[in-house]
Amino acid sequence: MLSFFTDPYPNELLYSAISRYHFYIGNVGFAETLEELFGNRAVTPSIDFGSNLSTFVKKVGNNYSVEKILTENTIYPFFAPFITEEKQKMVFEDVSGNSGGLKGRLGISSTKVVKKDGVFYCSRCSKEDIEMFGEPYIHREHQLPGIDYCPHHELLLRVYPVNYTEHSRTGYIRLDKRMMDLGNSNDDTPKEFKKVQITLAKMAYKLLELPNNKITLVNVFNKYRTLLRENNWITRNSAVRQEDLLVAFNSKFPKGFLEKYNSDMKISNENNWLAIVVTNPNRQGVHPFRHLLLMYFFNQDIESFLMLKEDEGPFGSGPWPCLNVAANHYKKFVITEVKVSKREKTDIIIGKFKCSCGFEYTRLGPEKTESEKWRKNRVNAYGEEWEAKFDELVNMNMHREEIAAALGISESTVRSKISIKNKSEQRTEEYRSNLLLWRKEFPNANRKQFQREFIKIFTYLYKNDRKWLDENLPSKRSDMLQDMGQKIEGYRSLILKEKKNDPKVTRSKLWYKYNRACKCLYEHDFDWYSVNFPATIKNRRNTSHVDWDARDEEYYQKIIEIYPNLLSLEKPVRILRGLFSKRLNLFYLSIMDQMDKLPKTNKLLEEITETVQEFQIRRCCIVIDKMLEETGVVRFEELRETCAVGTPYFKGIKPYLEEYILKKQNDKGI
Known part of the structure; x- marks a missing residue:
């Protein structure tokens, strides 16, 4: 030693x-x-x-x-x-x-x-x-x-x-x-640059003062999720709005700052470091300096960031309350598990909460406030305890309004449940007859249609006579379990009947009208499908000769002539390909597949068409010229409102505008 x-x-x-x-x-x-x-x-x-x-x-x-x-x-x-x-x-x-x-x-x-x-x-x-x-x-x-x-x-x-x-x-x-x-x-x-760097330096120093291994990458990621959710950067299906986030992030920093520190990103690059930080908690190797940039973007310092509550998913962390008003544990946090799923078409998040008392409800997510824990969008099951309380109130001869208020349900639900409980052979036979008459009148209608039109009858039969209902009005699930051979025979006869009624029917029309039948035959009976379905109609291409070189030169000259006029319009418009196509009635300018045949025109359009930011800058410069001419002073807030540019985007173009103003003032000797 x-x-x-x-x-x-x-x-x-x-x-x-x-x-x-x-x-x-x-x-x-x-x-x-x-x-x-x-x-x-x-x-x-x-x-x-x-x-x-x-x-x-x-x-x-x-x-x-x-x-x-x-x-x-x-x-x-x-x-x-x-x-x-x-x-x-x-x-x-x-x-x-x-x-x-x-x-x-x-x-x-x-x-x-x-x-x-x-x-x-x-x-x-x-x-x-x-x-x-x-x-x-x-x-x-x-x-x-x-x-x-x-x-x-x-x-x-x-x-x-x-x-x-x-x-x-x-x-x-x-x-x-x-x-x-x-x-x-x-x-x-x-x-x-100096303002941002000083802030980052102070944040970095605070990191050095943290107790050893106080937080880990997982904690940091969950805090980012909290900030993203608070600022509406997370969609209903828990995905991050990456493009919008990246645009806002870039506009937060002065022009050239991110490039100086090799932290700039492009929207076209999906594997940028910002996307990695906010979407992948297991992906490491993102430099601490870049994490500081993200905290700066969210207006956080180290102290406020550490105090943030970590994101706990679309429905928070359990336990969750039971919303069974008939139970002794009503509004107590006794549900320990939630099943989260998504709707296929909309990607909306659904949480299913089931209590030991049998009460089960669903709620749409994600939660945005603490009060949403007490909301339910749908009750899937009431449970024995709730049903016993309902029977008790009914036997007391309470009015339907009072029962609805006591149990937190609608009057129509009370009427429906009372109707279901009043089971009798006479009522069962009556409802069976009503269903059979309806089927006779509408033979091609399905179970869902009957349920929508006759909810009371359907609910009674579903609760008290399920076997008979399934036999006489099968559901889609029953139809799916039907023998495949029978299903194919039925679909074959359906297609042949349609061809007989309309000999000129096309394959596209059959698929549009009988999509399920066509899909089944295509997947399970392709040989029959190939022989019996109408032949596909091939498009005939126009093979007429076009002198593309002459057309390229013609379009080029027309665009050169009209371009100055578009720039000098009293009300500025964004210079796009479609604008020339519309003004000159040149159809091919809007078809990118054809632009390879017009190289000179295409190159010109690539040079003069404007991005959103370029158009915002040009429009602001026009207003700046007017302000300097009238008052000699440019007020940025007035400029932003006049040009209708959103605050995040205005921050992104402000350095360009300041440079333009300085140049104009130097030219005038101000």
Whole structure:
């Protein structure tokens, strides 16, 4: 055990403390220092994380531990919240040894966020360190990748003139105040960039202060889901509105900011880092700096983000209340499980809640407020306890309105249930006769139609005479269980009958009119289908010759002539292909398949057609010209309202407009 080691200063990197130890101990070469601290002369210094910490701790004494050094004297806390709990444990093992798999574990090796090459410092922090400790040292908050400003003094970080990557493979750099620029210097960073970077720097510093492994990637993902749900970025089927989110995200930052830090994305790229962060909780390797960008987008700092409640799904976390008014546990949270499903056509989420008392209800999701826990969209089953209470109220000769109010149901439901309970042979025979007469009058009608028209009769027979009902008015399910041979014979006769009635009937018309029959015959009786169905009618292509070169030149000249007129319209319109097609009555301009035959015209259209953003900028520039001419001043809020540009989109085009205004003022000599 060593008799002396330089205890690290507040937020000092272990790398920096070792460099000071080497200086104080007076070793001639770094190999001796490495031997003393790590018992190995071949250890490679790591400025960010360190390695062989278990050996280091044994050498320097009991006041140190691997966990303490990792938490207080490396940049690991910057990465910890954005990896899984399993990887957090593996990182501890990595730094205890040679740190071989550490960078891959943290996702550093695969990211495009630029790693800092060199040692960075804040001039004012260094001055304060010299006054307090007599020497400067390397702060870990100044070495965080992507962070360019000091979180304490809001000053642009400076690069120490000695590059540690070139200094020595086994050497350590100690800050020397004689080589540092501690004076004031100009910062030419654009104001918009500086504002964002200072905020990110303060957020990054807060991450360094978090207790060891306080949260994991799963917690972070669920908090993002909460923010997405609150801001309506999640659809009813729990999917994320990725395109809308990406447009809003890009407009949050000054133009060129995301590009500077290799974090820009395009809508056409589905595998962008933003989509990964908000849709895949198991996908790791997204850099912490990008997580900070997303928190900034949601107007969150680290404290408010940690206080967020994690998203618990479309219906929250259980237990859920039983809404059986007849039960002693009414409105008590006794339901422990919910079955979540989706409607096929609409993707609407449905939650099914079933209590041990037999009461079962469904609710559409997702929940947006706490009060929605007490809502039910449909009751699937009432249960014995509820039915007993209903019978009790009926036997007391209570009025239907009173029963409905007491049990939370409608009067029509009360009437229907009383009718069902009044079972008798006379009523059963009467309802059977009614159904048979209806079938005789409408032989091709189905069970669903009868249920809609005669809900009372259908409900009575369904509850009290189910077997007879299924035999005389089978459901689709019964029809599906019908012998396939019988079904095919029926469908064959149906198609042959239609062909006999209409000899000119086409295959498309048969599929439109008898879709189920055609599909069944196609899948299960294809040989018969091929022989007996009408032949397909092939489209005949027009093979007349067209001189496409001459047409290309003609269209090109017409567009050149009309383009200036479209730009000078009193009410600006967006320049699109369809606009030229409509104004010039040129049909082919709207058919992209034909544009390959018109290369000159197509190239021109690609150059002059406008995106939504380009049109917004042009329209705003026209209004800016009027404002400068009339008052000499441009008020952005008035400009935004006049041009009817949404706030998120206006933020995206504002840098272009400011540049345009500056140019106009310079031209006029203002």
